[in-house]
Amino acid sequence: MTKLSNPGPVVKIHAEANKLYTPIAAINFMKSQAKANFIETAEVHVALNLNPKYVDQQLRSSVILPKGLGKTIKIAVITRGERVSEALSAGAFIAGSDDLVEAIASGHLNFDKLIATPDAMPLIAKLGKILGPRGLMPSPKAGTVTTDLGSSIADFKKGKIEYKVDKTGIIHLPFGKVSFSSEDLLLNLRSILMSIARNRPSGVKGKFWKTIYICSTMGSSIAISFTSFL
Known part of the structure; x- marks a missing residue:
């Protein structure tokens, strides 16, 4: 058998320092640099002029990604009575009441999203x-x-994601897989940024947006000029 020569280390081209890329150019660059032996996730990191220790500067919401996340979402539902069967019929991975609460308390967390009906929230208090x-x-x-369990389960299975600003004023989110087309990734990214803009907290002082960077799971960060979005 012929022995292959050592090809040498893989050289990664990094984004130019201090350069702002257009969204589509940044996405294309990110895709070109994704060289891992698995399909990497596309991530966006948005720094905002927010201090979430103040109530009027907190930001938490959700958005439906039109092209999804490229993965199967396992949804658990905690509810009561006949609504357990309703949740399962609507596509929940698992559903229950006190039994599911006890399973979670014992460490069974083999799901990606947890949905609850309002009457079941007292059951969940101890799981905080x-x-x-x-x-x-x-x-x-x-x-x-x-x-509305049916609609909520359907939305999250289609690609609805939650987001919230962390204590440093940054939102970290996936917006698809690098195997998606650039156009599909752009649609998902635009949906996230438009949602953040719509949910701008009332307590923002001065400029709202600071920086937006995208990257793949193993890739370097690429700064985006977001004026074309907003």
Whole structure:
């Protein structure tokens, strides 16, 4: 068998420092640099002029990505009575009441999203320390506390994602896979930025947007000029 010569290290071309790329140019550059042996996720990191320790500068909402995330979303539902069967019929991965609460309390977290009906929220109170750090705690603002289980499950399976500003004023989100077309990634990215703009908190002081960077899972960050979005 012929021995292959060592091709040498893979050289990565990094984005130019201090350069702002147009959104489509940034996406194309990101895709060209995704060389991992798995399909990398496209990520966006948005720095905002917010201090979330103030109530009027907190930002939490959700958005439906028109082209989805490129993965199957496992949805768990905590509800009561006959609505458990309704959730399963609507496509939930798992649904239950006290039994599901106890399973989660025991460490069974094999799902990506948790939805609850309002009457089931008292059951979930004791799970705050488990769900909170993982970003799984249901919230009306994020659309995960709802009476319309069918629509909510369908939306999250299609590509609805929650977002919130972290303590440093930054939002971190996936917006698809690098295997998506550039046009599809652009549609998803635009939807995220438009949603953030619509949900601008009332307590913003001066300029709202600071920086927007995109990258693939293993790639370098690329700065975007967002004036074309807003």
